[in-house]
Amino acid sequence: MPDYNPPARDVRFVLKTLLRIPSLANTPAFAMVDEDLIDTIVEEAGRFCAEVFAPLNPVGDMQGCKRHPDGSVTTPEGFASAYQRYCESGWGTLALPEQYGGQGMPHVLATVVEEFANSACHALYMYPGLTHGAVSALLAKGSEELKDIYLPRLVSGEWLGTMALTEAHCGTDLGLLRTRAEPLEDGSFAISGEKIFCSGGEHDLTANIVHLVLARTPQAAAGSRGISLFVVPKFIPDAEGEPGERNAATCGAIEHKMGIRGSATCVMNFDRAKGWMVGAEGEGLAAMFIMMNAARLSCGNQGLAQAERAYQGAVTYALERRQGKAAGERPDPTAAADPLVVHPDVRRMLMDARAFTEGFRALVLWTALQIDLSHASEDAEERRRADELVGFLTPVIKAFGTDRGFETAVDMQQIFGGHGYIAEWGMEQIVRDARVARMYEGANGVQALDLAGRKLARDGGAMAEVFFSLVEADCSTAPAFIATPLREALSEARAAARWLIDHAGDDPNTLGAGSYPFLQVIGTLAIGWMWARIAAVAEEEAEDPFNAAKLATARHYAGRSLPRCASLRREVEAGAEALMAIPAELLQRA
The missing domain is CATH 1.10.540.10 (Acyl-CoA dehydrogenase/oxidase, N-terminal domain)
Structure with missing residues (x-):
């Protein structure tokens, strides 16, 4: 490793x-x-x-x-x-x-x-x-009573929390869940059902584990509107708030996974486990989405983190491993072979990784700052706008960040050649670990639907235009080498957004067909925006080697990544006809 x-x-x-x-x-x-x-x-x-x-x-x-x-x-x-x-x-x-x-x-x-x-x-x-x-x-x-019992211990880390959402027959479509919550005389509920994919559902790190569980009360409406949220602790707190009676919430199995094997992904069995409702009855999904949206932003950060780890390993290897000879001037003409880093295709992969990690890190931290401003700014309008921008970018950070994070890990593994496939070098673990972030907390195709449907079409593109205006404003202060391709990419993104809005009513599948390439357009543009801002700052002291490297990486992104927005726009505008043309029963070859 x-x-x-x-x-x-x-x-x-x-x-x-x-x-x-x-x-x-x-x-x-x-x-x-x-x-x-x-x-x-x-x-x-x-x-x-x-x-x-x-x-x-x-x-x-x-x-x-x-x-x-x-x-x-x-x-x-x-x-x-x-x-x-x-x-x-x-x-x-x-x-x-x-x-x-x-x-x-x-x-x-x-x-x-x-x-x-x-x-x-x-x-x-x-x-x-x-x-x-x-x-x-x-x-x-949560009620004040629940806050007083659970928050001090969760904040300190004395207890840890989990999400218990998914069931074997329902993943993204939580409206199908069957876990039941029967009211008890003391105001609590008896929770019964089986949840899967519960990260940290059982472990030996803390004295108690606090499960947040989605379930239905007896008279609940069908679908997602009938879901409520419950706190279900592993040990029921006693009068002093310490872990007391063992609750009927147990780990039935641990999933055998492709990666992140040190994380206990559990099947959790709730056998009339005692739980307490969080928020109003039937409004559990809204409460859980607070937790899920935080997790989605964290997923994007996981994509960045794995890409960074993979890049560091690949750079070290490319500097040390000698294979082939440089096409141009050689570092050492007497050597039998040159380091991998001299070869343009190796440099392509390294520069793609560097451009993604540094640009996306800036985007993740900029968005985190908007979260702070949405709560802490003394300007009500700034709070509102910051909150809306976070909502718009959340599916982008989750999906684009984890897609590119995984792809970067694979490219960095490629630099190792056959050694990248061997466990002792550690790169294959990074690839396996990075893969999961594209799937959990809402698979990336679902994130794309959220962006195109809820965040674009629902308000006629108003929030998208706020984001586009931010990008446009920074084009005026960025160096020309990136300002020009960024404006072109912005034009493609605006056109793709307008096409989706204008054609969403033509065919019910139009939004779904164009949502994924549209998310890729926005992700590519957003990182380009960060690079434009970085370049504007770095240019002030361009002679500094750190800033010079920033400018070189910005040029790479401007020339190699921003032009992709044009082809992605054409994918958006391809519509749904060809995607849906083959009858479902014929997709499976005889």
């Missing part, structure tokens, strides 16, 4: 130079965030993840999790102690509310820690990763 070196300088550049976080000191949420604090968090979080989490990445893959006859689960060797050190260091509390024991820092800083942790050991970070979403859901919808 390649060593992990947190990209600290690049993160500091984005936070301090590109986003200018220290300049937000007049906003109360950022009052304590100066350059020294940013430096400290970035350096210390990076060091912690590299030294404590990263050595466990191959361990988790080799050992996996073990379920015992009593239904308990043991995580890989070292996971429990590393998690305890994570809690003791306070990394999990960074952006959580002070009222319940958090540090109250901006979300954008916690997003940095999240990237580092996912790069270091994706499987280990799966355990605390979902808890932040559980906290958000309880904060927004």
Whole structure:
């Protein structure tokens, strides 16, 4: 497994130079965030993840999790102690509310820690990763009693949270779920049913596990409107809030997976387990979406994290491995072979990876900043606009980030040739681990439908135009080498959006047929926008080697990625006719 070196300088550049976080000191949420604090968090979080989490990445893959006859689960060797050190260091509390024991820092800083942790050991970070979403859901919808019992322990990391949504017969279509919730005399509910794909459903990291479970009450309406959300703890808290009676929520099996094997993905059996409703009856899906949207943004960060880890390994290998001779001037004319890095096609893959990771990191952190502003800005209009931009970009960050993250991991594996397929080099684990993020928390095709249907067609493209206007405004300050192709890509994106809006009524399949290439257009454009902003800043001190590398990478993205928007627009405009032409029964060859 390649060593992990947190990209600290690049993160500091984005936070301090590109986003200018220290300049937000007049906003109360950022009052304590100066350059020294940013430096400290970035350096210390990076060091912690590299030294404590990263050595466990191959361990988790080799050992996996073990379920015992009593239904308990043991995580890989070292996971429990590393998690305890994570809690003791306070990394999990960074952006959580002070009222319940958090540090109250901006979300954008916690997003940095999240990237580092996912790069270091994706499987280990799966355990605390979902808890932040559980906290958000309880904060927004939970009763004061539920908040007082559960939030201090979830915030501290003393307990961990999970999502229990999926059932064997229903994944994306949650309206089909069958788990039942029968009211009890004390105001609680008896939850009965089986959930699958529950990340961290059972483990040995904490004294209690808090499941957020979707279920139906007896008189619930059919479909998604009849779903309610319930808190179902592994151990029912006693009068002092400590784990008491064992609840009837047990792990029936651990899934055998392609990747992230150190994460316990459980089949959970609820046999009249005691639970308490979160929010109003029948409004569970809305409450759960608070948690799911947080998880979707985290998925995009996972795509970035795996791509970064793969890029680091591939760069090291390309600099050391000698194969073939350079077509032009050779580094050492007397050598039998030159390093792989001299070959243009190897450089193509490395530069594609560099352009994605650095550009997407800027987009992820910019979006995290909008989350902060949507809550903390003293300007109501800025809060509203920031919230809408986060909503518009959430499916893009989730789907485009995980698609490109996986593709980058595969390209970096390719640089190793046959060695990339061999376990000892670690690249095949990165590929396997990265694959899952394209599927969970809403498969990427579903994210594309969300973007095209809910985020574009529903408001006639109004929110898309707000985003397009931001891109257009920054074209005027960007260097010409990227401003021109960015304007062209913007024109293609606007045309694709308008075509989808104008033709959505022609055929019920039109939006679905064009949604995926449309999401790719927006993702490609959004990263190009970040590169335009980066280039404008880097050009001010172009003689600095760090900035010179930024400008070279921006040129690469401008010449190699932004032109793809034209062909993607044509995919959008191809419509649904050819996609749906073959009768379903003929798709399966005889």
